[in-house]
Amino acid sequence: MNKTLAVDIKDLQVKIKERTCLDIPSLEIEEGETVVLFGENGAGKTTLLKALSGLIPVKASCLEILGQDFLSIPQKKIDQLRADYIGYVFQNLYLIPYLTALENILLPCGFSRKKKENVLKSSISAEYEAYMLMARLKFEDPLRLRHKADQLSKGLQQRVAVARALIGGPKLILADEPTSAMGSYSKKIVYKLLIEYAKEHGSTLICITHNKEADRYFDRQVNMKDINKSAESNPLW
Numbered sequence: 415m416n417k418t419l420a421v422d423i424k425d426l427q428v429k430i431k432e433r434t435c436l437d438i439p440s441l442e443i444e445e446g447e448t449v450v451l452f453g454e455n456g457a458g459k460t461t462l463l464k465a466l467s468g469l470i471p472v473k474a475s476c477l478e479i480l481g482q483d484f485l486s487i488p489q490k491k492i493d494q495l496r497a498d499y500i501g502y503v504f505q506n507l508y509l510i511p512y513l514t515a516l517e518n519i520l521l522p523c524g525f526s527r528k529k530k531e532n533v534l535k536s537s538i539s540a541e542y543e544a545y546m547l548m549a550r551l552k553f554e555d556p557l558r559l560r561h562k563a564d565q566l567s568k569g570l571q572q573r574v575a576v577a578r579a580l581i582g583g584p585k586l587i588l589a590d591e592p593t594s595a596m597g598s599y600s601k602k603i604v605y606k607l608l609i610e611y612a613k614e615h616g617s618t619l620i621c622i623t624h625n626k627e628a629d630r631y632f633d634r635q636v637n638m639k640d641i642n643k644s645a646e647s648n649p650l651w
């Protein structure tokens with residue numbers, strides 16, 4: 415049987431300030447696969463996730479994400495596809511500091527009718543789904559979801575960012591070091607939820623981590639130095 419690819423890349427190149435940061439001859443990730451992406455600092459992990467979500471300009475002979483040809487569709491459509499089908503935990507989180515934790519989690523349902531509809535298929539409301547996700551992340555005190563995002567510790571902010579990425583059942587979940595500010599107990603909870611959620615929804619998960627303990631939770635480990643030719647010539651390491 416033919417496999418369905420969530421990510422199909424050929425000859426992908428990304429230049430930042432005249433320097434080639436990514437030079438990836440080929441990368442295929444199957445629909446529903448959970449992948450951990452690792453590599454040295456500066457190996458291009460974050461840049462790769464940005465390229466996969468259409469956030470930066472790239473050169474490639476093939477960049478198909480969730481069956482959509484990102485090289486031939488207008489940026490506006492890519493932005494809508496990202497809102498509808500991708501959940502992204504950014505390395506810098508990008509929570510809105512003056513909104514509450516709950517309002518931050520609900521944001522994707524405001525940007526995407528698809529995500530809102532998805533939530534309402536399985537939950538009585540988006541708010542209820544947000545509470546359920548945070549309960550699964552062992553966010554002990556639901557009242558703190560009413561606190562402004564910048565009043566929470568970095569570890570709790572990361573959990574809020576994870577819940578925001580998961581709400582609405584995205585087909586592709588991208589997580590950029592989602593547990594960097596957490597202790598080992600919390601890390602385990604977050605990885606467990608990311609994997610469980612991806613499996614429940616048939617979503618593809620790509621997660622960057624420096625945490626070797628995380629490897630065993632994922633279907634596949636991808637080392638940047640095995641896929642990125644420009645990594646060999648990176649002057650940083």
Ligand SMILES: Nc1ncnc2c1ncn2[C@@H]1O[C@H](COP(=O)(O)OP(=O)(O)OP(=O)(O)O)[C@@H](O)[C@H]1O
Binds near residue numbers: 435456461462650
């Ligand atoms: N905005 C930028 N301006 C200049 N150089 C950049 C920028 N973004 C990325 N780079 C460079 O691109 C390369 C890849 O960076 P990237 O952040 O993707 O690596 P990474 O593997 O995610 O690193 P880390 O583990 O430290 O987060 C690095 O050499 C970095 O210095």
